[in-house]
Amino acid sequence: MIAASIFAPILAPSLYVSAWVVGWNPASISTFEKQAAKLSEIMPERYEVSAAGTIALKSSWKEADWKRVQAAARKHKVKVLGMVHNFVLPDGFDAKRMSLLLNDPKKVKAAVSDLLAFVKKDSLDGIDLDLESMAVSDRNAFSSFVTALAKALHGQKKILSVTVHPKESEPGNWDGPKAHDWKAIGAVADRVKIMCYDVHWSTSDAGAIAPTDWVTRVAKFAMIQMPASKVDIGVAWYGYDWRQKPALSLTYSDLSRLPFRMDASSGELVQMDKVYFSGRAAFEQKVAALKALGLNKVSAWYVGSEDPDVWRVIPSK
Numbered sequence: 001m002i003a004a005s006i007f008a009p010i011l012a013p014s015l016y017v018s019a020w021v022v023g024w025n026p027a028s029i030s031t032f033e034k035q036a037a038k039l040s041e042i043m044p045e046r047y048e049v050s051a052a053g054t055i056a057l058k059s060s061w062k063e064a065d066w067k068r069v070q071a072a073a074r075k076h077k078v079k080v081l082g083m084v085h086n087f088v089l090p091d092g093f094d095a096k097r098m099s100l101l102l103n104d105p106k107k108v109k110a111a112v113s114d115l116l117a118f119v120k121k122d123s124l125d126g127i128d129l130d131l132e133s134m135a136v137s138d139r140n141a142f143s144s145f146v147t148a149l150a151k152a153l154h155g156q157k158k159i160l161s162v163t164v165h166p167k168e169s170e171p172g173n174w175d176g177p178k179a180h181d182w183k184a185i186g187a188v189a190d191r192v193k194i195m196c197y198d199v200h201w202s203t204s205d206a207g208a209i210a211p212t213d214w215v216t217r218v219a220k221f222a223m224i225q226m227p228a229s230k231v232d233i234g235v236a237w238y239g240y241d242w243r244q245k246p247a248l249s250l251t252y253s254d255l256s257r258l259p260f261r262m263d264a265s266s267g268e269l270v271q272m273d274k275v276y277f278s279g280r281a282a283f284e285q286k287v288a289a290l291k292a293l294g295l296n297k298v299s300a301w302y303v304g305s306e307d308p309d310v311w312r313v314i315p316s317k
Contacts (some may be wrong), residue, residue: 015287016040017314018232018299020194021069023061026264028304033058035077035303038314041085041127041191043083043161043299044069047118052108053100055084055114057195069125077317079125080159080260086131093133095175102134102141111145112152119158126159128193134179136171143184150188160198161191163234163299170225176194185227193299194222196286197236197278202249206242206274210235210282216289232297235286237306239269239277250277251305279307 018041032042046066050056056188073080078149088094099106115127127149134142152161162185163206165177172178176269188190196215200207215233222231239250260269267282287298300306 010314014296015315016093020302022043022228022302023065025304029065030300032069033072033303035311036078037316038311040317041079041081042073043081045083045085047082047084049084049097049101052099053097053104055111057111066187074085081126081128081141081159082122082124082128083128087196089167095133095135098131098134099138102138102145105313108145108148112149115149116152116156126153126161128161128163129164132165133176136175136178137182139179142179143181144267146185147188159190160191161193162195163195166194166216168221182222182225186230188269189230189264192230192231193228193232193234194218195234197234202240202246206276208263208268209240211265212267212285212289215286219290219293228294231295232299233290234299234301235283236278237300237302237310239275242274280313282310284313
């Protein structure tokens with residue numbers, strides 16, 4: 001293991017580290033409580049778009065856990081942006097419920113109003129929209145929704161973060177990224193969190209989750225589409241085990257004691273060419289590449305899944 005002090009110049013104090021916190025993994029809450037001093041911003045996965053196209057509180061959050069997250073955030077002055085998603089078990093991200101919301105002006109108005117109410121009720125600093133795999137036909141409607149929500153939040157001096165699929169050119173290579181108009185979103189959002197991971201995913205062949213040269217290309221394109229100050233690169237703190245199909249999603253605690261090699265393209269740990277995990281070295285490699293571009297914001301998916309060593313190289317605020 002390489003001494004953490006070697007990396008101190010790379011992970012400079014100006015690094016703005018955000019991370020998603022989930023209610024369904026107890027380790028996410030307990031790890032956040034321990035490491036909150038290292039984070040500038042969190043996005044708790046607390047709200048969802050219902051099947052009817054309305055905004056609802058996610059049922060997996062226990063109120064006692066939510067209060068723990070709020071208390072740790074207040075103590076360490078961490079901004080809290082409530083995350084809204086359209087993920088449904090067992091099918092994944094649901095485009096239909098997004099179409100129901102986005103193409104009904106009354107539902108759009110209600111969604112904006114409901115999100116403002118949740119911001120007030122939960123004492124949030126803002127909202128993170130993590131609305132994925134939408135229909136490309138909803139691209140303009142989504143941009144209009146983002147614009148309306150940004151105006152409403154900014155009127156209350158609150159923050160809007162929008163999480164988007166990665167791409168290297170417009171409009172993108174499948175419906176998910178095509179539905180996200182980076183220029184329109186970047187013009188009104190305060191942060192645009194680009195999910196720079198899953199180059200290889202659960203149903204693909206085994207391979208690096210996020211090669212660093214690909215992350216660099218996505219980041220460079222983002223800097224053309226929006227102000228660099230808004231570019232926030234999403235990094236993986238998880239892994240996949242392709243010894244079965246679909247691959248299992250792994251946290252660090254799931255890893256076996258078998259020997260690892262390091263994948264040079266991504267910094268990820270590899271076992272048997274079938275298990276890839278994005279740990280400390282991968283995180284450092286991404287941050288160094290982003291620093292070279294003049295970018296200083298990263299967001300990690302997710303707290304509680306990570307290699308514990310990543311915390312050794314993130315400076316306290």
